[in-house]
């Protein structure tokens with residue numbers, strides 16, 4: 158088998174995730190947009206399982222690693238530009254960078270992205286957003302996006318072409334890579350007002366979220382009803398619960414912190430413990446928001 162020259166072997170994935178856990182990828186590549194089609198066809202040709210990662214801020218990678226090809230977008234697919242009233246962003250562009258870009262161009266509506274440490278591709282697939290403070294999600298700003306299918310074809314889709322809901326799209330079940338996206342610049346605003354709203358978002362996060370230790374943000378989706386997952390976990394008296402070297406944050410009960418030497422197994426065990434305890438004490442089933450890569 159001829160391995161493309163830019164593909165690396167046995168690369169530890171933990172440093173590529175915000176939880177800082179997970180074993181090695183058999184192969185890892187950070188292709189440019191021009192290289193990625195050849196890479197996907199190579200993997201399809203040899204029936205190599207393929208995984209996509211942006212900034213790894215919503216994934217839990219198995220400790221034993223991934224016996225396949227990981228395509229990482231966050232460093233090599235990062236072009237961002239304005240074309241008239243549209244912003245074009247490659248899938249690896251970081252959300253804070255997109256937020257700041259729209260603000261500089263004098264358009265509001267992107268402020269909510271400032272504190273979400275993911276990429277455009279990961280955020281589209283997850284329909285990332287905010288439910289509290291000033292609710293908004295990707296569906297409200299994406300015009301359309303290109304995906305590369307495993308057969309090498311490129312398709313342009315809108316959010317209406319996919320099933321999208323709360324922190325979910327059915328792209329999660331497809332083997333398609335988001336390549337780039339176009340965003341509408343609709344609502345012009347005074348730059349000082351955009352800066353103020355952006356700062357409010359950041360301050361709100363600093364106040365409520367444990368940002369000093371590795372986490373993946375919210376671990377569980379909010380269940381139906383008006384109470385958050387964090388509220389149920391706190392009511393079940395689980396704040397501070399520790400398994401191995403990971404613990405339920407003392408500041409925000411829906412966040413699991415890696416205290417330093419935590420493993421993917423520790424996180425899985427703690428997730429399982431939280432789900433069982435919340436169900437038995439509160440009668441509520443919590444569904445993980447994070448994506449398992451295994």
Ligand SMILES: Cc1cc2nc3c(=O)[nH]c(=O)nc-3n(C[C@H](O)[C@H](O)[C@H](O)COP(=O)(O)OP(=O)(O)OC[C@H]3O[C@@H](n4cnc5c(N)ncnc54)[C@H](O)[C@@H]3O)c2cc1C
Nearest residue numbers: 210211212213214215275276278279280285286334335374
């Ligand atoms: C401190 C912190 C705060 C957070 N706050 C929020 C928040 O307010 N709101 C929110 O919604 N989320 C939040 N998150 C979670 C996370 O940042 C988002 O879900 C983000 O959109 C994930 O982007 P990513 O690039 O890191 O994706 P990854 O974690 O790398 O991947 C997530 C999923 O998307 C897939 N994927 C990634 N890139 C592509 C691509 N180009 N094509 C196809 N599939 C792809 C992966 O295979 C995986 O299934 C937070 C996380 C942290 C650590």
